[in-house]
Amino acid sequence: MSVPSHAKFLIIGAGVHGLSTGYHLARELRARGTGGGADVLIVDKTGIAAGASGIACGVIRNNYFQPAMRELMAHSVSMWERNPEVLSYHPVGYMQISPEVMHEGVASIYEQQRAIGYTSEFIEGEADCVAYMRGIFHDWQARGITSVLHERKGGYANNKTSMRGLAGRARAEGVRIETGIRVTGFRSSGGAISAVETDKGPILTDYVVVGVGPWIGSIWAMLDLPPAITAVRNGRTQHGVKMWRYLCLQEGTLGVDPNYQKTNDGRMPPVVHVDADAPLYSDLDGSLITDRLWGIYYKPDFLFNGVQGGAQPYAVDKEDVDIDPYGPESPEFVVGEDFIRMWCSALAFCQRRFEGKSPLYKREPSGGLGAFTPDNFPVFDVFRQNCYIIADSNHGYKMIGVGELVAREILGEPSALLRPFRFSRYAEGRLHPVSKSPFPWS
Numbered sequence: 001m002s003v004p005s006h007a008k009f010l011i012i013g014a015g016v017h018g019l020s021t022g023y024h025l026a027r028e029l030r031a032r033g034t035g036g037g038a039d040v041l042i043v044d045k046t047g048i049a050a051g052a053s054g055i056a057c058g059v060i061r062n063n064y065f066q067p068a069m070r071e072l073m074a075h076s077v078s079m080w081e082r083n084p085e086v087l088s089y090h091p092v093g094y095m096q097i098s099p100e101v102m103h104e105g106v107a108s109i110y111e112q113q114r115a116i117g118y119t120s121e122f123i124e125g126e127a128d129c130v131a132y133m134r135g136i137f138h139d140w141q142a143r144g145i146t147s148v149l150h151e152r153k154g155g156y157a158n159n160k161t162s163m164r165g166l167a168g169r170a171r172a173e174g175v176r177i178e179t180g181i182r183v184t185g186f187r188s189s190g191g192a193i194s195a196v197e198t199d200k201g202p203i204l205t206d207y208v209v210v211g212v213g214p215w216i217g218s219i220w221a222m223l224d225l226p227p228a229i230t231a232v233r234n235g236r237t238q239h240g241v242k243m244w245r246y247l248c249l250q251e252g253t254l255g256v257d258p259n260y261q262k263t264n265d266g267r268m269p270p271v272v273h274v275d276a277d278a279p280l281y282s283d284l285d286g287s288l289i290t291d292r293l294w295g296i297y298y299k300p301d302f303l304f305n306g307v308q309g310g311a312q313p314y315a316v317d318k319e320d321v322d323i324d325p326y327g328p329e330s331p332e333f334v335v336g337e338d339f340i341r342m343w344c345s346a347l348a349f350c351q352r353r354f355e356g357k358s359p360l361y362k363r364e365p366s367g368g369l370g371a372f373t374p375d376n377f378p379v380f381d382v383f384r385q386n387c388y389i390i391a392d393s394n395h396g397y398k399m400i401g402v403g404e405l406v407a408r409e410i411l412g413e414p415s416a417l418l419r420p421f422r423f424s425r426y427a428e429g430r431l432h433p434v435s436k437s438p439f440p441w442s
């Protein structure tokens, strides 16, 4: 393989953000008559979709408590809708099903979705929620649910297929994607990046885009950015806050025919996300699993070949976290028996059809690491003058539209949608509001 010696725009990472940014940079350059895909090079140490984008559950939703996230997601959902076949997108909708402790917060999400024209329905009160859910799934039986937010847009996409579709689009614009090239450092000139060092030799460049998902910690260090920062939360200044921490996402697949989860009228169902505070018991032996707030999500998926989904991630509490080997190949960060017992019992808590089905759980390695920011929301910003970092705090498969906004920012068109995600928000205390959800990304 011949490694190019120069690229006007060099993108590190062939996941959703690198590919989307490359594709949009090419289109924007062409539209402006200032260049095209030949100016864009994407490098990846492994391959297309080798990171989080290739193992993501693929859920696409708008349900965020933070106004800035909702507006950004509405933009991204519109990009999924524009290219459903190429992106292997299934617009089945999404349901946030919640207990009373989350009622007020979800009600405000619904109101603000209406305000931005994002189609959803909101059902309140325990009896009405049961009736609404049984209208979709006759066997619905979750207890203690007092609100249902049903987003008519969104749904899910097939992880690797969508990334291959996006890569195809980028290549069709003339973007070069080179795999098997690992970035090992940066050269600077006058404070700006002048070249990227790789294991195959240096590549001179005018502009760098970083979209490396869970590997952001290593690139952050290569750029001499601070491992710990000052953050102002609720008027209190905290020093030495770790910039990156890792959570392990727990996901798996129940090996039933995906058609098993069809709705009463025989359609493919919306993605179901349930948070609950009713005690959760094992559906096999009746033992208590948790009496604290818990949550799961699931959808039938023909590529995972079953009903696939997940539960809350757990924090990885150690100093040196081995990102590689990544995902299912990791000996450390894949799901274990606790997840299987919890998730399968929670499925049965929600729908009778899943009772006693945990023996059908597919015992293959699944789950994977994500790198999270101090407030669990993305950082989209320029560092070292000419290095754009897209760090989505690991809930960004759905954020496919960010690349379009980033491409325009790089070419001199600032984006109001990206502004709330600047790095300076930590020091300035402009953090996003926090929801009562048991998930860090809601």
Ligand SMILES: Cc1cc2nc3c(=O)[nH]c(=O)nc-3n(C[C@H](O)[C@H](O)[C@H](O)COP(=O)(O)OP(=O)(O)OC[C@H]3O[C@@H](n4cnc5c(N)ncnc54)[C@H](O)[C@@H]3O)c2cc1C
Pocket: 012, 013, 014, 015, 016, 017, 018, 043, 044, 045, 046, 047, 048, 049, 050, 051, 052, 053, 054, 055, 056, 057, 058, 059, 060, 181, 182, 183, 184, 211, 212, 213, 214, 215, 249, 250, 251, 367, 368, 369, 370, 390, 391, 392, 393, 394, 395, 396, 397, 398, 399
């Ligand atoms: C199990 C799991 C389930 C998820 N489910 C969802 C979901 O349902 N919905 C959702 O919105 N989000 C989900 N996410 C989060 C989402 O997958 C990520 O936020 C998103 O895919 C990150 O995209 P990325 O392009 O930044 O990085 P990645 O997709 O991780 O791509 C980064 C690429 O950078 C390459 N790379 C890294 N370091 C280097 C280097 N030094 N040199 C060259 N190349 C390098 C890697 O090989 C990799 O291919 C999930 C994440 C996980 C782990």
